[in-house]
Amino acid sequence: MPPSPASAAAPPLAAQTGVKATGFGAMLQRWRVPLSVLALCLLPWVLPSQALAVNVLVFGLFAVGYNLLFGYTGLLSFGHAAFFGGGAYLTGIAIAHFGLGWFPAMLVGVLGAGVLAAIMGALSIRTRGIYFSMVTLALSQLVYYVALQASAWTGGENGLRGFTVSTINLFGFTVDFLDPVKKYYVLMVFAALALWFVSRLLNSPFGAVIEAIRENETRARACGYDVERTKLIVFILSGLICGLAGALSALHLAIVPLDTLHYQTSGLVVMMTLLGGAGSFFGPFVGALVFLLIEDVASLWTSHWQLIVGLIFIAFVLFLPKGIWGTLISRRTQG
Amino acid sequence: MTTPLLSVENIGRSFGGFVALADISASFAPRQVTAIIGPNGAGKSTFFNVLSGVLPPSTGAIRFKGKDLTGLRQHKFVHLGIARSYQITNIFPELSVHENVRVAAQAFVARYDVFSNRTRYGALDEKANAALAAVGLHAKGHRTAKALAHGEQRALEIAIALVADPELLLLDEPTAGMGPEETKDMVALIERLAAERTILLVEHKMKMILGLSDRILVLHHGRLIADGTPQSIQTDKEVRRVYLGQNDGYA
Numbered sequence: 001m002p003p004s005p006a007s008a009a010a011p012p013l014a015a016q017t018g019v020k021a022t023g024f025g026a027m028l029q030r031w032r033v034p035l036s037v038l039a040l041c042l043l044p045w046v047l048p049s050q051a052l053a054v055n056v057l058v059f060g061l062f063a064v065g066y067n068l069l070f071g072y073t074g075l076l077s078f079g080h081a082a083f084f085g086g087g088a089y090l091t092g093i094a095i096a097h098f099g100l101g102w103f104p105a106m107l108v109g110v111l112g113a114g115v116l117a118a119i120m121g122a123l124s125i126r127t128r129g130i131y132f133s134m135v136t137l138a139l140s141q142l143v144y145y146v147a148l149q150a151s152a153w154t155g156g157e158n159g160l161r162g163f164t165v166s167t168i169n170l171f172g173f174t175v176d177f178l179d180p181v182k183k184y185y186v187l188m189v190f191a192a193l194a195l196w197f198v199s200r201l202l203n204s205p206f207g208a209v210i211e212a213i214r215e216n217e218t219r220a221r222a223c224g225y226d227v228e229r230t231k232l233i234v235f236i237l238s239g240l241i242c243g244l245a246g247a248l249s250a251l252h253l254a255i256v257p258l259d260t261l262h263y264q265t266s267g268l269v270v271m272m273t274l275l276g277g278a279g280s281f282f283g284p285f286v287g288a289l290v291f292l293l294i295e296d297v298a299s300l301w302t303s304h305w306q307l308i309v310g311l312i313f314i315a316f317v318l319f320l321p322k323g324i325w326g327t328l329i330s331r332r333t334q335g
Numbered sequence: 336m337t338t339p340l341l342s343v344e345n346i347g348r349s350f351g352g353f354v355a356l357a358d359i360s361a362s363f364a365p366r367q368v369t370a371i372i373g374p375n376g377a378g379k380s381t382f383f384n385v386l387s388g389v390l391p392p393s394t395g396a397i398r399f400k401g402k403d404l405t406g407l408r409q410h411k412f413v414h415l416g417i418a419r420s421y422q423i424t425n426i427f428p429e430l431s432v433h434e435n436v437r438v439a440a441q442a443f444v445a446r447y448d449v450f451s452n453r454t455r456y457g458a459l460d461e462k463a464n465a466a467l468a469a470v471g472l473h474a475k476g477h478r479t480a481k482a483l484a485h486g487e488q489r490a491l492e493i494a495i496a497l498v499a500d501p502e503l504l505l506l507d508e509p510t511a512g513m514g515p516e517e518t519k520d521m522v523a524l525i526e527r528l529a530a531e532r533t534i535l536l537v538e539h540k541m542k543m544i545l546g547l548s549d550r551i552l553v554l555h556h557g558r559l560i561a562d563g564t565p566q567s568i569q570t571d572k573e574v575r576r577v578y579l580g581q582n583d584g585y586a
Binding site: 200201203204205206207208209211212215216218219220221222223224225226227230233237 | 387408409410411412413414418419421425426427428429430434437438439441442443444445446447448449450451452453455456495496499
């Protein structure tokens with residue numbers, strides 16, 4: 001029996017993503033969470049150092065959260081340091097000042113970042129384009145100055161210290177949290193859960209809505225979507241994930257430097273996301289990996305490593321606007 | 336006399352000191368095709384934007400099936416049964432043709448569902464296919480929307496509006512930029528749609544409007560200067576003076 005025109009018109013995967021799905025692309029898409037987790041499992045063994053692996057994990061997750069807003073919804077925020085730093089500070093404060101365990105402290109950090117995102121989102125979402133970027137930047141600088149001034153709570157310029165977690169209790173087992181490998185895998189579990197959540201979100205009907213908003217906001221509104229409310233929800237979800245990345249960073253470093261909240265951190269996550277490929281699932285991690293690898297290698301032989309990163313970044317924006325992963329994927333699906 | 340589907344009462348809209356629309360009152364019966372014409376800058380697009388919720392009116396009220404829509408946010412209009420197309424093609428360019436329509440249909444069943452899989456709403460695929468079939472695009476569902484020809488993109492936009500099953504369809508220059516062949520297809524499509532729906536359209540192609548519409552409204556400088564059948568509009572002196580005269584040398 002020949003296929004009916006109706007079923008030929010709607011291959012299931014094309015309907016899901018809106019792009020042509022070839023065998024390889026479809027395979028990557030279906031297995032994206034297990035594949036990412038596998039890559040993360042191998043990371044400490046293939047990178048020059050385990051410290052670098054944790055950094056890639058933390059900043060990769062930060063970029064994944066950012067990508068949800070920037071890559072998938074099309075909102076260029078310059079204030080995501082507030083959620084990353086907010087998550088880190090609140091986790092640290094919960095341990096250092098309130099004596100909470102590492103896990104409740106993480107929850108405080110993540111939820112606190114979510115609340116912060118709800119406030120910043122509500123104030124910024126109605127502005128557009130460059131104004132949105134500027135409002136988010138200004139609000140995150142506000143958070144920075146609060147952290148700088150409230151030194152009794154945050155340690156001010158010196159950063160927040162004194163909340164080293166040396167052992168953690170996992171389901172009755174005591175894990176040595178000072179062992180970098182064990183620590184890495186504990187933190188990785190949380191990153192993996194976040195990746196699973198993001199993947200699920202992108203496959204959900206809501207994922208289709210945010211794609212539609214990125215593609216054409218006017219049309220999405222005319223289709224009956226409350227664009228402002230949808231953007232606010234994405235903003236909060238993005239803030240929660242970036243807050244988790246911040247919380248992991250705090251647990252890893254056992255210190256929260258004030259710079260975590262600085263606008264340079266906001267810029268960093270934009271660069272990583274663009275470098276890897278905005279709007280792709282693997283892109284942010286690839287971007288974080290490449291960025292940190294360049295930093296790691298180049299800073300060995302010159303203190304001007306940022307110059308090299310800057311040149312590479314400019315080259316990407318000019319010649320490969322889809323980023324590393326985005327370019328690879330589009331080559332593959334075209335060819 | 337049937338009760339009107341849509342009525343506007345003394346609506347006006349100004350931008351700063353500029354009056355784009357002033358004191359327009361009209362009501363529209365179900366299953367009629369009404370064309371809105373007028374020279375450039377007459378306020379046709381403003382009128383459409385007010386009717387579809389893009390702009391709230393500065394004065395007056397809009398009633399749809401007896402419900403006051405004045406000041407309602409735009410995304411609610413389609414849920415009440417008013418869908419529109421835009422003068423400049425307004426689709427989701429990077430999505431597949433099928434997904435363009437599917438995501439429009441999804442607005443009625445799942446707007447904030449973060450947890451389930453899209454495949455759970457399989458019925459939407461059929462709805463999308465039906466809307467695409469209605470505009471003759473059913474064989475091109477897998478294409479990327481931006482790769483379609485101009486006329487096909489216009490048809491896709493109508494499919495996006497159609498999948499909402501609107502009682503009132505607002506078409507802003509549906510044949511803009513089309514050649515004679517594509518225009519003919521579009522006219523045939525509008526005629527098919529008119530059997531079941533109320534249609535308001537803005538157009539410039541006079542020959543097409545005269546054949547297609549049951550009724551014509553003429554706007555000039557933001558005011559409604561004539562309202563009647565195509566025959567009465569053609570013979571209206573005021574219309575000839577301000578509108579036809581400019582284009583056809585009647586003055």
